[in-house]
Amino acid sequence: METFSSYHNNLQEPIKAPSDAVPAFAWTEWYEGVGGRSIVISEVQDYLHLIHDEQAPRFSGPVAGSMQPFATASEASEWVKSTARSLGADIVGVCEIEPTDIYRGREVHERFAIAVGKRMRYAEFQNVPDQRSAIECMRIYHDLGEVVIGLAEALRARGYACRVEHPLGDSNVLHIPIGLKAGFGELGRHGSIINPELGPLFRMGSVLTSIPLLCDAPIDAGIAAFCDTCKACRIYCPADAIPDERSPEAGKDHLGNNRYKVDTGKCFPYFAKHNYCSACLPVCVYNHKEWAKDFDGEPTKIFPTVVMHDPPDVCDSVEPHHRHEYPLVHRDRTRGPVPRHAVDADKL
Numbered sequence: 001m002e003t004f005s006s007y008h009n010n011l012q013e014p015i016k017a018p019s020d021a022v023p024a025f026a027w028t029e030w031y032e033g034v035g036g037r038s039i040v041i042s043e044v045q046d047y048l049h050l051i052h053d054e055q056a057p058r059f060s061g062p063v064a065g066s067m068q069p070f071a072t073a074s075e076a077s078e079w080v081k082s083t084a085r086s087l088g089a090d091i092v093g094v095c096e097i098e099p100t101d102i103y104r105g106r107e108v109h110e111r112f113a114i115a116v117g118k119r120m121r122y123a124e125f126q127n128v129p130d131q132r133s134a135i136e137c138m139r140i141y142h143d144l145g146e147v148v149i150g151l152a153e154a155l156r157a158r159g160y161a162c163r164v165e166h167p168l169g170d171s172n173v174l175h176i177p178i179g180l181k182a183g184f185g186e187l188g189r190h191g192s193i194i195n196p197e198l199g200p201l202f203r204m205g206s207v208l209t210s211i212p213l214l215c216d217a218p219i220d221a222g223i224a225a226f227c228d229t230c231k232a233c234r235i236y237c238p239a240d241a242i243p244d245e246r247s248p249e250a251g252k253d254h255l256g257n258n259r260y261k262v263d264t265g266k267c268f269p270y271f272a273k274h275n276y277c278s279a280c281l282p283v284c285v286y287n288h289k290e291w292a293k294d295f296d297g298e299p300t301k302i303f304p305t306v307v308m309h310d311p312p313d314v315c316d317s318v319e320p321h322h323r324h325e326y327p328l329v330h331r332d333r334t335r336g337p338v339p340r341h342a343v344d345a346d347k348l
């Protein structure tokens with residue numbers, strides 16, 4: 001068993017992605033494919049500047065010369081989790097990194113991922129897509145960024161090397177499989193993790209380290225099975241990007257189910273032109289807990305209003321090696337038009 005006396009800050013051999021790993025999302029190519037960036041919101045720009053200018057330089061940093069060791073891996077995990085929560089995390093979990101958790105062509109030099117999640121405010125998603133929901137997405141990227149950076153700085157102050165994988169993007173690890181292995185929840189039809197308490201309205205980042213940690217386990221709370229009977233996100237996706245059926249060739253989730261595969265070529269154009277869309281998250285019935293009705297003192301509707309704009313053309317111009325989860329083959333052109341009207345809970 002590994003002990004803290006045999007601990008090394010970095011692995012001798014990096015963990016490398018397999019050659020058929022998922023490619024990292026190529027934002028530039030995708031935006032070029034839909035005619036460029038068209039959403040300009042000053043609050044969003046402010047958050048982006050903060051993330052790039054103030055947070056990015058702190059993703060890595062100097063490690064204290066003297067180490068304050070933990071007695072056991074269990075104690076280290078507890079310290080990591082309580083520290084993250086004290087910094088503002090809503091959920092924290094730990095898993096060991098595997099090659100399939102890494103984007104194509106990337107490698108990592110750390111053994112464990114500390115997954116950190118922070119919930120978004122349901123009150124900001126009462127009408128989607130909307131500038132309010134777009135700003136909330138960026139606010140949480142920034143605020144969660146502060147949590148993972150603060151956790152990394154606390155670990156370094158104890159003498160342990162680590163590195164931040166920011167929630168905003170260009171990470172080396174895939175947040176979804178990391179979150180599933182760390183016990184955050186189950187994979188929903190809409191392609192996001194659903195946590196039994198938070199629903200899918202949260203974002204994830206992580207801190208990578210080789211410090212010996214006690215790992216968490218994936219959960220089975222019946223959520224994936226529920227998705228097989230609920231189609232709320234599929235019905236309310238304005239771009240018709242969420243599938244009816246699971247896809248045997250899309251790979252398995254952690255419970256061994258075939259995955260539902262969102263059509264990125266349909267989703268992204270809508271996302272890029274309509275305030276980062278996000279409609280599939282607040283309509284998910286796993287938000288409809290008691291706390292969602294009156295969240296942070298602001299009364300909320302139990303189900304949001306989804307404004308269904310006509311979807312833009314699908315994006316088929318992105319080169320295959322840049323395509324991220326792009327199931328062109330599953331497009332059903334016989335299903336007929338998507339509903340084009342504003343809808344609300346009473347009609348579900």
Ligand code: SF4
Nearest residue numbers: 237239267277278280
């Ligand atoms: S973000 Fe919007 S377009 Fe994309 S899958 Fe969700 S609801 Fe559909």
Ligand code: SF4
Nearest residue numbers: 188189227230233284
């Ligand atoms: S809306 Fe329903 S089908 Fe879609 S992810 Fe949520 S629970 Fe699953």
